[in-house]
Amino acid sequence: MNPMVNIAVRAAREASKVITRNFNRVDRLTIADKGSNDFVTEVDRNAEAAIINVLREKFPSHGILAEESGHQAGDDYQWVIDPLDGTTNFLHGFPQFAISIALKVKGRLELGVVYDPINEEMFTASRGQGALLNDHKIRVSQRKSLDGALLGTGLPYRDFRFEENYMGMLRDLIKESAGIRRPGSAALDFAYLAAGRTDGFWELGLSEWDFAAGAVLVREAGGLVTDIGGGERFLETGNVIAGNVKVHNAMLRRIRPHLDDKLTA
Numbered sequence: 153m154n155p156m157v158n159i160a161v162r163a164a165r166e167a168s169k170v171i172t173r174n175f176n177r178v179d180r181l182t183i184a185d186k187g188s189n190d191f192v193t194e195v196d197r198n199a200e201a202a203i204i205n206v207l208r209e210k211f212p213s214h215g216i217l218a219e220e221s222g223h224q225a226g227d228d229y230q231w232v233i234d235p236l237d238g239t240t241n242f243l244h245g246f247p248q249f250a251i252s253i254a255l256k257v258k259g260r261l262e263l264g265v266v267y268d269p270i271n272e273e274m275f276t277a278s279r280g281q282g283a284l285l286n287d288h289k290i291r292v293s294q295r296k297s298l299d300g301a302l303l304g305t306g307l308p309y310r311d312f313r314f315e316e317n318y319m320g321m322l323r324d325l326i327k328e329s330a331g332i333r334r335p336g337s338a339a340l341d342f343a344y345l346a347a348g349r350t351d352g353f354w355e356l357g358l359s360e361w362d363f364a365a366g367a368v369l370v371r372e373a374g375g376l377v378t379d380i381g382g383g384e385r386f387l388e389t390g391n392v393i394a395g396n397v398k399v400h401n402a403m404l405r406r407i408r409p410h411l412d413d414k415l416t417a
């Protein structure tokens with residue numbers, strides 16, 4: 153495994169201390185509203201600072217793109233950080249959230265770490281080296297079609313531009329699959345897919361930090377990640393389909409009729 157994974161794991165563990173320390177005192181946190189249904193807490197900020205501290209100390213020349221503090225320019229290496237993915241869950245005491253850290257090198261995804269501090273599940277992957285859950289190899293599921301498939305998704309909740317498109321996709325995929333889950337942390341949705349716990353996933357309007365690490369996990373676990381039209385631009389558009397290869401292709405066919413230019417542009 154790429155030795156930089158170990159540093160990212162260490163950074164994730166530092167953030168997890170901030171998060172778990174505060175999980176039972178959510179009522180006493182300062183919560184700011186960034187916009188419609190978009191909350192940020194001191195926990196998001198402090199967890200992010202803890203991650204950046206670890207990375208900066210080891211790699212002072214690397215760039216950073218972090219959800220709360222934004223962009224810091226650097227060399228060809230860029231860390232992409234979501235310190236707490238699933239803030240709404242966290243604020244409700246719903247134990248499904250994660251820390252997500254990815255590394256891009258010259259724009260290409262190189263490694264990903266997603267940590268669920270409640271279940272103590274550390275998902276790691278680096279390009280060409282496979283994906284691990286707590287040091288055990290993971291693979292995407294072997295399901296061959298949508299029949300019997302369990303799909304993850306994210307519902308629109310603050311940006312309703314694609315509501316009609318999304319509802320059409322949901323209506324069709326509900327009928328064809330065994331069930332749909334919306335747990336509320338895109339980073340963990342990808343990690344679960346990589347571990348074969350779900351067979352496919354789609355969401356519209358994600359930000360890069362929500363799923364950059366998750367995309368590495370899924371790819372390294374043998375799955376496919378594309379944009380919603382089947383192309384490579386998933387990080388730019390934030391409109392994404394992922395799955396084992398067969399389920400991914402089946403989802404793409406069902407989703408296609410609901411696409412328009414604004415989703416693929």
Ligand code: IPD
Pocket residue numbers: 234236237238239240306307335336337338339355357358359362
């Ligand atoms: C959110 C979660 C959620 C997804 C949203 C994201 P946040 O991240 O990943 O599952 O549906 O689009 O914004 O705001 O909790 O870091």
Ligand code: CA
Pocket residue numbers: 234236237238361362
């Ligand atoms: Ca997020």
Ligand code: CA
Pocket residue numbers: 196219234235236237238239
């Ligand atoms: Ca976040």
